[in-house]
Amino acid sequence: MSIVVVGSIAFDDLETPTGKRERVLGGAATHFAAASSFFVEGVKMVGVVGHDFAMNDLDFLKERDVDVSQVQINKDGRTFHWKGRYGNDLNEAQTLDTQLNVFATFCPELTEDFQKLPYLFLANIDPVLQRNVLQQMDKPKWIACDTMNFWIEGKRDELLKTIEAVDILLINETEARLLSRERNLVKAAAIIQDMGPSVVVIKRGEYGALLFSCQESVQETFSAPALPLSSVIDPTGAGDSFAGGFLGYLARVGTLDSKSLRQAMICGSVMASFNVEAFGCERMQQLNWADIANRYRQFQQLIHFEIPNF
Ligand code: AMP
Numbered sequence: 001m002s003i004v005v006v007g008s009i010a011f012d013d014l015e016t017p018t019g020k021r022e023r024v025l026g027g028a029a030t031h032f033a034a035a036s037s038f039f040v041e042g043v044k045m046v047g048v049v050g051h052d053f054a055m056n057d058l059d060f061l062k063e064r065d066v067d068v069s070q071v072q073i074n075k076d077g078r079t080f081h082w083k084g085r086y087g088n089d090l091n092e093a094q095t096l097d098t099q100l101n102v103f104a105t106f107c108p109e110l111t112e113d114f115q116k117l118p119y120l121f122l123a124n125i126d127p128v129l130q131r132n133v134l135q136q137m138d139k140p141k142w143i144a145c146d147t148m149n150f151w152i153e154g155k156r157d158e159l160l161k162t163i164e165a166v167d168i169l170l171i172n173e174t175e176a177r178l179l180s181r182e183r184n185l186v187k188a189a190a191i192i193q194d195m196g197p198s199v200v201v202i203k204r205g206e207y208g209a210l211l212f213s214c215q216e217s218v219q220e221t222f223s224a225p226a227l228p229l230s231s232v233i234d235p236t237g238a239g240d241s242f243a244g245g246f247l248g249y250l251a252r253v254g255t256l257d258s259k260s261l262r263q264a265m266i267c268g269s270v271m272a273s274f275n276v277e278a279f280g281c282e283r284m285q286q287l288n289w290a291d292i293a294n295r296y297r298q299f300q301q302l303i304h305f306e307i308p309n310f
Pocket of ligand 1: 008081124148237
């Protein structure tokens with residue numbers, strides 16, 4: 001059963017310690033769709049692009065069976081634009097410019113086949129738009145959501161209303177602290193769980209990701225590492241690629257049990273590890289299933305240990 005994603009589709013200007021690129025195809029929904037398409041068929045994208053966008057830029061997603069029929073083209077405006085810089089700390093993007101452009105007035109109307117899907121991912125975008133899409137869905141099995149400082153600081157009250165209605169929140173470490181107003185991540189996760197989602201994933205860049213889940217009153221924590229890589233080219237989209245692997249796997253297995261959540265955390269980490277190896281979606285376009293399976297095994301090796309005979 002497939003998944004609907006709404007979120008930014010963007011042109012990004014990127015600056016990392018390894019180089020600079022302009023007008024790279026990006027956006028939260030784009031990175032998510034690319035990664036999740038390896039786990040579920042027919043990922044359905046909802047978003048908008050402007051007159052400066054060539055729809056054949058999305059051909060690589062169509063080839064991976066992503067349904068882009070609900071990506072609107074607004075001829076009166078320009079595509080969402082984000083300009084970001086990473087210094088030596090690749091975990092922290094510095095936003096230099098955000099231009100919402102066609103997203104400022106975007107009002108999607110989901111078709112019935114989209115509304116009936118069981119899984120929804122509200123990728124990073126205006127929380128009002130996230131809620132608009134959420135309200136159009138016909139009783140999904142679960143709803144997941146991502147956000148960032150731009151919205152936590154700019155539209156906190158709207159964001160809290162969206163978060164209240166979701167089952168799974170994925171958020172990075174700094175933003176978890178900002179949202180919860182708590183420095184300690186264990187306490188921050190508990191505060192966020194009280195806001196609504198029973199599953200909270202805190203992404204920590206090169207330090208991996210933490211899962212806090214409360215299913216049937218059982219609280220559990222899991223930690224997934226990031227793969228130590230000798231070359232990291234561009235971290236942009238790592239969080240969305242993580243979400244693509246994580247939620248794509250959960251949609252594929254159809255449960256939120258402990259075993260599946262843990263496996264999903266590794267699927268997320270695998271996809272994020274590929275994403276950072278090239279600018280934009282370039283690495284995802286080269287990827288095949290054998291690469292993913294091999295890297296999953298690398299993760300298993302990385303964290304395997306025996307309990308000593310004390
Ligand atoms: P991440 O996975 O967090 O690195 O996401 C990076 C992507 O998020 C980039 O491709 C940007 O186009 C997109 N992005 C940046 N700022 C925003 C924003 N305020 N709302 C939605 N998407 C954004």
